Amino acid sequence: MSALSRRDLLAALSGLTVFGVGAADAWANAPAPKSVRKPAPLPRPKLVFLDPGHGGKDPGAQGVRGTQEKAVVMAIARELQKELLAGGRYRVLLSRNTDNFVALRERVARAQTVKADLFLSLHADAHPDPDVRGASVYTLSEQATDREAAALAARENRADAVVAGMRLADKPDNVAAALVAMAQRGTVNDSRRLADTIVQTLSRNGVRLLPRTHRQAGFAVLTSPDIPAALVELGYLSNPQDEKLLTVRQHQIALARALRGSVDAHFAAAAATRKA
Numbered sequence: 001m002s003a004l005s006r007r008d009l010l011a012a013l014s015g016l017t018v019f020g021v022g023a024a025d026a027w028a029n030a031p032a033p034k035s036v037r038k039p040a041p042l043p044r045p046k047l048v049f050l051d052p053g054h055g056g057k058d059p060g061a062q063g064v065r066g067t068q069e070k071a072v073v074m075a076i077a078r079e080l081q082k083e084l085l086a087g088g089r090y091r092v093l094l095s096r097n098t099d100n101f102v103a104l105r106e107r108v109a110r111a112q113t114v115k116a117d118l119f120l121s122l123h124a125d126a127h128p129d130p131d132v133r134g135a136s137v138y139t140l141s142e143q144a145t146d147r148e149a150a151a152l153a154a155r156e157n158r159a160d161a162v163v164a165g166m167r168l169a170d171k172p173d174n175v176a177a178a179l180v181a182m183a184q185r186g187t188v189n190d191s192r193r194l195a196d197t198i199v200q201t202l203s204r205n206g207v208r209l210l211p212r213t214h215r216q217a218g219f220a221v222l223t224s225p226d227i228p229a230a231l232v233e234l235g236y237l238s239n240p241q242d243e244k245l246l247t248v249r250q251h252q253i254a255l256a257r258a259l260r261g262s263v264d265a266h267f268a269a270a271a272a273t274r275k276a
């Protein structure tokens, strides 16, 4: 189920639990007769939220030749932004627009505030073994997902939390827990499909990948309960070849094009599921 239709479903379910919202509103909102119905509005362009990792006082991984992760991921995020905007099908926002520090939870909060349809975090890795190279894609692990759901449903974290368009503060404990679990389960599945799509697209575009490329971890930036999210490690700055490639503009553009292909494929698959 897509994030959008899940939101609608959850909104409908929550409506059922509220007194006074029912038959009367349903009648009021009934569609107008066919003869005067306006043409269906064009679909809203999807909002892709790009998250270039690190920034400011946090340089991220450091390359053997001194390349800083925060700089290369920003360059690639900018290329990807250009690629996505060029087709006219997306709106794009970045979690940071300059070399500044933004806390991890703040990045997630910003994506939620603007109701992003997709969250893509961009990083470059480092490893003690300089021979390790290639890209990898992460989604939130099962354990971290359960932990986040429990934390979000807990009363003290509920004050400002909005899941699937509903304020958790207004909901009884069991309803809040059920809403979070439901939203999160669907989102985790969407995120995994997204990650697999990215792996396939990168591979098709000749990007070198780590073995067992789609991995799961407890990254804080992947914890939004209702936005499909993946974190891409674009290569290893600890590997001299990867470091060089990540700084070459041609390669940055190639990565951005492959990622744009992933985003296209993700939304095409979501639309096909909705129609089926």
Ligand SMILES: [Zn+2]
Pocket (backbone or CB within 6 Å): 053, 054, 060, 061, 069, 123, 124, 125
């Ligand atoms: Zn990083």
